[in-house]
Amino acid sequence: MGAADVVPGVSGGTIAFITGIYDTLLESIRRINPKLITVIRKQGIKAALAHINLKFLLCLFSGIFLSILTLAKLVSWLLITHPIPLWSFFFGLILVSVLHILRQIKQRQITQFAGFIAGVLLAYSITILQPLHLEPTTMNILFAGAVAICAMILPGISGSFILLLIGMYAPILEAVKNFRLTPIVTFLCGCVLGLLCFSHLLSWLLKHHRDLTLVTLTGLMVGTLPKIWPWKETLTWRTNSHGELVPLLQHNLLPAEYERLTSQPSQLFLAIAMMLTAIGIVLILEKIAKKKY
Known part of the structure; x- marks a missing residue:
């Protein structure tokens, strides 16, 4: 999840769905509420920690945090030096994840189609929004963390991409790379x-309207596929916080068009290999998840 969350356009929530821990994650977070005080009073701290599944949460979020710390520099380098193989890998990951989630839907109804279309339109509209440029103040960093984490646990909506849209991706990534504690702790x-606020809503939806929610989440994932298409032509650029030019608006191209317009190799066979690798990983994780859950 941490590795996925570093990449703008890819959601850690997708990884949670693939590995079969999504419901456990939401339910564990949902149980962290004022009722926990009552559990402590009546049954003790040990029972309260078991009630919120603390061991699971510590393992998961420690893994996410360590992954972000260790992979932030690597992913930043890959996005610049080897963008096509990296985006191809995540494109294959999202594509097979769509099929993975659709298989979990028990009853198919015509009303679910509306949820799917709504999810696609919402995700796609987010991907074409013009980025903002918020200053990295304490309140803005706090706000960025609250908004980004909601996106991170939604399959298809990338927390990193939301940070990119509000202009906070570069400051947060820089803070992580340089281990600046104040912005990291604030974030x-x-x-x-x-997470505490949003998990209650999402958990309720999955309990009472599971199939419709899953279809809508699938639409969110499909709607983000154009964002992570490997072959792009950069139309406009922006200057980041270091004075470097980075892509702002991009147009998707077919591999042959990419070679013709950019005079760069499309790396088509490598891209296909990376997509197939991602699909293979998902299928393996799916088998492991079925055995353990």
Whole structure:
């Protein structure tokens, strides 16, 4: 999940769905509420920790945090030096994840189609929004954490891409790379606040309207596929916080068009290999998840 969350356009929530821990994650977070005080009073701290599945949450979020710390520099380098293989890998990952989630839908109804279309339109509209440029103040970093974490646990909506849209991706990534504690802790506090609030809503939807929610989440994933298409032509650029030019608006191209317009190799066979690798990983994770859950 941490590796996926570093990449703008890819959601850690997708990984949670693939590995079969999504429901456990939401339910564990949902149980962190004022009722926990009652559990502590009546049954003790040990029972309260078991009630919120603390061991699971510590393992998961420690893994996410360590992954972000260790992979931030690598992913930043790959996005610049080897963008096509990297985007191809995540494109294959999202594509097979769509099929993975659709297989979990028990009853198919015509009303679910509306949810699917709504999810596609919402995700696609987010991907074409013009980025903002918020200053990295304490309140803005706190807000960014709360909004980004909500996106991170939604399959298809990338928390990193939301950070990119509000102009906070570069400051947060820079803070992580240089291990600046103040912005990191502020961002994590925002994540905790957003997660505690949003998990209740999403958990309720999955309990009472599971199939419709899954179809809508699938639409969100499909709607983000154009964003992570490997072959792009950059139309406009922006200057980041380091004075470097980075892509702002991009147009998707076919591999042959990419070679003709950019005079760069399309790396088509490598891209296909990376997509197939991602599909293979998902299928393996799916088998492991079925055995353990």
